[in-house]
Amino acid sequence: MDGLKIEEVANRTGLTKRAIRYYEDFGLISAPARTQGGIRLYSEADIEKINKILLMKEVLGFSLTELHQHVEFQAFIEQHRSEYMKFDREERRVKLLEIQKQLHLQQSMLDTKMKRMEQFKEELNGSEKRVLDALKRLELEN
Numbered sequence: 123m124d125g126l127k128i129e130e131v132a133n134r135t136g137l138t139k140r141a142i143r144y145y146e147d148f149g150l151i152s153a154p155a156r157t158q159g160g161i162r163l164y165s166e167a168d169i170e171k172i173n174k175i176l177l178m179k180e181v182l183g184f185s186l187t188e189l190h191q192h193v194e195f196q197a198f199i200e201q202h203r204s205e206y207m208k209f210d211r212e213e214r215r216v217k218l219l220e221i222q223k224q225l226h227l228q229q230s231m232l233d234t235k236m237k238r239m240e241q242f243k244e245e246l247n248g249s250e251k252r253v254l255d256a257l258k259r260l261e262l263e264n
Contacts, residue, residue, distance in 0.1 A: 124163070125154070125155055125163025125164055125165060126163065126164045126165070126166075126168075126169070127161060127162065127163065127164075128142055128143075128161075128162050128164070130164075131164045131168070131169060131172070134169055135169060135172045135173060135176065136176070137172065137176070142172070145172065145175070148186060148190060149190055149193070149194075150175055150186070150189055150190055150193055151168060151171055151172060151175070152168075154168055175189055175193070178192065182232065182235060183235055183239070188231060192228065195224050195228065198221075198224070199221060202217050202221065
């Protein structure tokens with residue numbers, strides 16, 4: 123059976139083995155294949171998914187709950203993409219409206235995070251300005 127052991131995944135993602143298991147328990151990643159002895163075997167797709175989750179967590183500041191919601195939403199879209207043509211016209215419309223609603227929720231969450239980041243940046247800029255003003259006053263005292 124091909125696959126990467128959890129130690130290899132930890133090395134390639136920067137996560138601890140414990141964190142990888144937690145991501146699995148929390149539902150961020152699917153349970154990997156296992157050997158007959160119960161050893162987890164991860165695929166390249168699993169590593170890509172973990173790295174994407176880490177990017178969302180780091181860059182976008184997603185909490186684990188928000189990450190879980192996003193992962194579930196992506197799975198929902200994938201499921202409906204593959205089943206889309208099986209639905210009649212009205213079912214398609216309902217599914218598309220449901221997806222649109224979820225997209226708006228995701229966008230709203232990002233908008234809120236971006237506003238918070240901008241506020242934090244403004245605070246840092248204000249602190250920097252006060253430091254620069256204090257440095258100028260010190261120079262004038264000399």
